[in-house]
Amino acid sequence: MMAPGRRSSTFTRLLRHGFTDPSAAERLLDGPELSPVRNDPVLLEALGVTADPDLALHGLVRLLEAQPGPTARRELLDTLIAAKPLRDRLLGVLGASAALADHLARHPRDWEALVTYEPRDLHPGVEEFERGLAGATDPVSLRVAYRRCLLSIAARDVCGTTDLAETAAELADLATATLRAALGLARAAAPDDAALCRLAVIAMGKCGGHELNYVSDVDVIFVGEAVEGADEGKALRAAAKLASHLMRICSETTVEGSIWPVDANLRPEGRNGPLVRTLSSHLAYYQRWAKTWEFQALLKARPVAGDLALGAEYVAAVEPLVWQAAERENFVVDVQKMRRRVVENIPVAEVERELKLGPGGLRDVEFAVQLLQLVHGRADASLRSGTTLDALQALAAGGYVGRADAEQLDVAYRFLRSMEHRIQLYRLRRTHLVPEAETDLRRLGRSLGLRTDPVAELGQEWKRHAAVVRRLHEKLFYRPLLDAVAQLAPGETRLSPKAARERLVALGYADPASALRHLEALASGVTRKAAIQRTLLPVLLGWFADSADPDAGLLNFRKVSDALGKTPWYLRLLRDEGAAAENLARVLSAGRLAPDLLMRAPEAVALLGDGDGGGLEPRGRAHLEQEILAAVRRADGVVQAVTAARGVRRRELFRTSAADIVASYGTEAQPVEADQGALVDLVGGAVSDITAATLAGTLRAVVRDGWGDTLPTSFTVIGMGRFGGHELGYGSDADVLFVHEPRDGVDEREAADAANKVVSEMRRLLQISSADPPLLIDADLRPEGKSGPLVRTLKSYEAYYRRWSLGWESQALLRAEVVAGEEELGRRFIELIDPLRYPADGLGEEAVREIRRLKARMESERLPRGADPKLHTKLGPGGLSDVEWTVQLVQLRHGSTHPGLRTTRTREALAAARDAGLIPDEDAATLDEAWVLATRVRNAVMLVRGRAGDTFPSDPRELVAVGRYLGYGPGRVGDMLDDYRRTARRARGVVDELFYSG
Template sequence: MPVGGRRDSRFGQLLRRGFTDPSAAGALLDTPALRPVAQQPTLLDALGAVADPDQALRALGRLVEAQPESERARLLDTLLAAKPLRDRLLAVLGASEGLADELVRHPATWQALVAFDTSDLHPGTEEFTAALADAHDRDALRVHYHRALLTIAARDLTGSSDLAQTAAELADLATATLRAALRIAEAGAPDDAARCRLAVVGMGKCGGQELNYVSDVDVIFVAEPVEGVPEETALRAATRLAAAMMRICSERTAEGTIWPVDANLRPEGRNGPLVRTLSSHLAYYQRWAKTWEFQALLKARPIAGDVPLGEEYRAAVAPLVWRAAERENFVPDVQRMRRRVERSVPAAQLDRELKLGPGGLRDVEFAVQLLQLVHGRTDPELRRAPTLDALAALADGGYVGRADAAELDRSYRFLRTVEHRIQLHRLRRTHLMPTEESELRRLGRSLGFTVDPVRELTAAWRRHTSGVRRLHEKLFYRPLLDAVARLEAGQVRLGEGAAKERLEALGYTDPAAALRHLTALASGVSRKAAIQRTLLPVLLDRFADSADPDAGLLGFRKVSDALGTTPWYLRLLRDEGAAAENLARVLSAGRLAPDLLLRAPEAVALLGDPAGLRPRGRAALTQETRAAVGRAGGPEAAATAARGVRRRELFRTAAADIIGAYAPEDSPDATTDQGAALDLVGSALTDINAATLVGALEAARAARGGEPLTRLAVIAMGRFGGRELSYGSDADVVLVHEPLPGADESAAADQARAWANEMIRLLQLPSVDPPLPVDTDLRPEGRNGPLVRSLASYAAYYRRWSLVWESQALLRAEPVAGDEEVGRRFVELIDPLRYPAEGLPERSVLEIRKLKARMEAERLPRGADPTTHTKLGRGGLSDIEWTVQLLQLRHGAELPALRTTGTRPALAAAAAAGLLTEEDAAVLDEAWVLASRVRNAVMLVRGRPLDSFPTDTRETAAVARYLGYEPGTAGMMLDDYRRVTRRARGVVERVFYEG
């Protein structure tokens, strides 16, 4: 074969093996030093498997040429014969130019890679100390250090050790190096060594046994005089030794450098003395230390010098570390520090920062350390220095969800491994992702990405940083965290005596019962109990912020008993801080919402999702209710299904109402416009009841069977028709039907009546779900008239017998269920009655006024206070609604804007038309909104409707809290109510009664 053909064949072979410059590689293989390699496919295959085959081949050529003539063949023969050595050496050469330079500078060093076998020997501090024992000066220490570093990198790059093992080995090598450096320093100053005891305490990643390949080694020095030596003399001696030790490691010699020793984490930083006594350290930490200094001390570990003194130091500072979270503004301080670190990164580098940027290593480390400091006060299992060990402990203890912890663990390992590979390349301290494609390719291949290394690496990097950032914000800014940190450790695990006193101080009236609930919830060693111990201190304060803390805690125990074995429940409360806050508010706000929740505790899931508390809308509710009814196996089961949907939606509405009422004004849950919040509740309750009627009517029709003879429509009346229901409102309806063509009218009427009666029966069956009372008394002739009439019958009645009060009642008529066409035609039928073309005759006006006056005199309950009765009292709902409805009857024909079933829209339209002054309209609107909110508050608190303020002081206080009053100001609430309604009554006197 021609020479050119052989070259072309080798070119293709090299290209397939991953060489990016096959021509240059071929030229190298033709050199005398590497010609034997070209003849060995095994070696070429091994080169093609490394991170950068071109770099590895160049380095191998340099290494072979650096060998004495007699050793070259031995190196190549050993590479060919010994696969472990081949894999290790070529992996290092292909990933690290820095270590390749060290190998070339000391050609015999490659033999260190033969000294261990595939049994995965993982040396520790003692093995590294022995390896450095012959280093008696700075240059020798560097040579021995780099030889040991080579072995660590070889194990790492060939997969013999994982990230955690590699980082621990690097920390152990640093420890051995510091010991050797201190030994050299002491040998150079024996008098100083005799005057003091000097302990070197490892900090940061060295202390945490998770060091990088190239990193500063953070230390703190502690010294004590030996017996008979003055303290000042001993400290000067210790300072000279410490400074010498730092120089031995940090200074550059003919053999390069090792790494800087950084003592800036000491008290007062670089402005403070390099060495202090133990008592001086403690005095500083007790009086002057900042939050970040306690965070740094999490990883403090004696590593060199006088180890017993170092252990004394660690034991003395540990209690201060685990009390740091009780400092004022501790959590916000740590959060601000993380933001400050991020802001320190130049904008041009932020997206490339593996360590300090968003989604970087610091995000994981800060989140883990913050959780350790907050919860480690009472859980010693969390007091672990390595980040991954601490993360695992947080997951085991229930402080972090297992899935979240697993994702953080994977991402942290990935990012640290990327950081290691980048630093290994030239043995430089850097945390920036490279931008050159060749460097990204080498990096990607070193991590096992072989198809499209650059694209695969970039995608994995972005995926991991995005996940880290999301989880960092979830954990690091968890709303409960600051509240837990503010509690004293004794409050997290309450002793019985202190607990009762604490509970009494918080306002619990039965501390013994409360303590029983706490014991039942939080005792034991299970994950569930651990999470409860995290949650309870915060929830206790939240309950105490309500009018009835005992009820809140009891409700929480009932919900927890019902859902305690459900894996998502406590995870939701722990991981989604809003869920726990919201649950506390809901459980302590009264009886209605907790009663609804306890009938179906799984609805607590709604509290963790901001979208979960938004009203779902009539169309969605109707569709779900119809589907549930369709799946049911009989009319009773169908009614149960429809009422189950209603119960859940009532809870959703009540929970959203409570949370919005109690939320701070700057909270996203807060609704600053109380009228708008009330409208949302009224609209949601209307949609819920309408969907329930649809389901019940369909169940009733299915139960009766047979061919349909008629079409039935349900017309909402009163507050139901006005979309302004309260929690305690009945569903006021009238029922209208239209016989199908050809059907017998009598039979059609019987069928419509049977459907209506069955619908009402199904809605009132005994059930765990709240009933939906259906009131049909607003139909023609009231209780004495037929339950259902045809359209023709309604037309005949209204033509001959209709009274003015019936026209007034029809102002709020609105179809809500059944046949839409029949409902539309009914509206067309009644429009002339409720919006009379000629306006309202004066005699009708007088009749309405007489009816209103008689109602005030006769229907107000005996003994009721007319100044606080929300419905019939002075300036209450009836006053305002009758005033608005009179304006609608008189002017609805000429003013289309008045043709609305809602009180507030009609009031606004009347003001816009000049029928009311803006001031009068505002007064009436304020009173109507306030009275309606009071009715809702009373129902939420008592679980039963009441048209006045409750007499029980706790219930009154709870109503006041819902309305936004501070504790102890219920009297102010009543004064405000009387003031607002008194002003509204004045407007009613002028407008409705005309003076």
């Protein structure tokens, strides 16, 4: 028993040396295994510098216990105390890797592999590792030999004898030697198969790039050929057997564990394709069918085992195809789509811990470097390295990325990879997740040299390096473009004009010459404005490139910047308010409508920020009407008053369209999660409110100009169609009815003249050519249509509806709502029409048949010639008309007995019909989905083209832009059209059942 005083002293020393469980450590030090050296300060100090002293001490005791006898135990202890290199290596491994401690406990003499300390031992290559594996005669002995070699690599790594790049290269060389040994075992097991074929093993991924992890799938491709005189079919079957056996030898779990999985899924057709192909078969596939990501993967292809001459032929044959990949259509879109898919597949709960795939992770660096290699490696062979850090250095040397950026990225990448290595080394498990337990984080931090407060320091360093990667990931592509045009550092190597154009084309810019001119105009010079632009543009250019029309985004940004360049708040807003710059980039590159609105009043950029500009939340009708009426009161003359009203309308249309675009596209901070129906309601309600407020302001201006405060007749405006239904789109006309009633003592003719003058003047003023979008008033739904008077008295409406009203007019009145003018008159008009649109006895069969006949005639007569009915959002099967007529028929039949149906809004009426049991739940959901989708398509077409349309655009770029708005990423236009047809087809089936048959 140790004396309490000495125990207290040892306990304190153990704490000082980094032990977290001094009591357990003290017991181990007092045990028989360490009795000869328990008082030796050298051992305690050596344990104290390891990543986990407790783990190292426990592993050492296990290793001593496993020695075959006292002599062997004494030999190990004597060597450990006398030889510092062995002491550092062995204890370093034991403190960093529980898995290698387990291996040493099972194979207690393998510690001797760490004794050698000769120059060739510092950086062994494939040949040295082949010698280390030479004695393996079966899968089990191969695993033992592999772990022995891995032990020496880990020892050099944790002691700092090798750096990150050297360690990764050694791991790749060990993998190469292991593949060769495994293939040798497979050949020995099937000599007849081996005699029939030539088989080359091509390393891909990190093994091919000479930058392997401790635990990683080893990606390979197999190439086979028949030996001279052999049948090709038999030879390929034999090669496939050898390849399969090789994979099993490496992947299967034995009593000694497994080595690593061999993954051949990068081969042509993936897991669905043959395991082994001939060289000509590979080439035929790559020339005809391969996707962009497959060429990106081939960048790292390297022959490592089997018939190396055949492997070299393979690499030489595919290399030209790799360097032509950047010329493929949608090259960058394909690469970004693959990156996006990887990120989307990360479980939400793990994103914050993902070292490899998360934002600012290792894959961001690797993708960025590979993309630049593929773009510029066509003309510059110095960039064709499969090793990430070597390629990054070459890109910096050639001026393709800034040297300072490359250096920062190199440091960040090395740190993140070192974290990954040490995480995997602990249990020798394939993982990229940063652990959560404090013990694990402490060991990880200490293994990276963080000793003061390992857990806190590790968190800070990780976040710092990840932030560098996130910041430089986009900047890496675009910063050199700015340097090339700004020319502020004469001594710096910069992109040539040709290389700059190549990069812009690869990133999706169709007119690189114009793009470079815009960049030069924005970023050149030594002004504060140019300096801020050089800070903003690398990120903005990335957002533009992520859109369907990068060129338009950049051009529009230049126009806005030219218009607001001298405004002090503009660039400050983009620089300091995180949301503003990205919102602006999305809006400027999403189509024509929103940029056109913004160009007419660039100061509306302020709405895109988070400050006091009101943001992108649409304003309600009352608020808008109050603002417009105030502007009308201040105006000098009717034209100026209506111009002011139209100016507010323009601003609010921009606010609404920008909110719609941002919600539809999403941002980096807020991915797309918007409810599509909610977006449709937002746009329809906002545009309808804007239109109503504009009409109210115009009416006030006209009355004030012609009659002062009071018009000789009461006057009100009734919204009809989509306007009354709060469902206006960006390009919709305002369907209205005008109603008046002479005031007491006013002659009817005088009242009628005044009302007609008001209507004519409102229509004229709202359509005057100006910078503001016109507002077309459509009164064709009035009694007698175009041949009837524009405005009637309430009594005239009553007489007409009592004597002459047709079924379609009752149907049209379902969406009538007061939108402007005198509310009391409007209320009385609504009371007048309610019995027509909600008939007490419902609809007779003849009336129902008449509605069906009208609908059928409209379908056959109004569809534009040459239009594809299946894609026509208004009149096509399952389109807006189908859904609306079905809902309106239910309203006409049952509105008198079901109050919920008495609404002008289609979706509300549909929900009420469902709740009342008049439409089955599933059918209601189908109709709602179709109506929302068709409305979204119409809104998208207007946003993209700047003019209204009822079907998908034919221009490919416009079609892609509509897809992006609807949530379909790059390359998914076909999916969008298929989904629309499918949704409309299902809705038409419901319409056939409920409208035509029900």
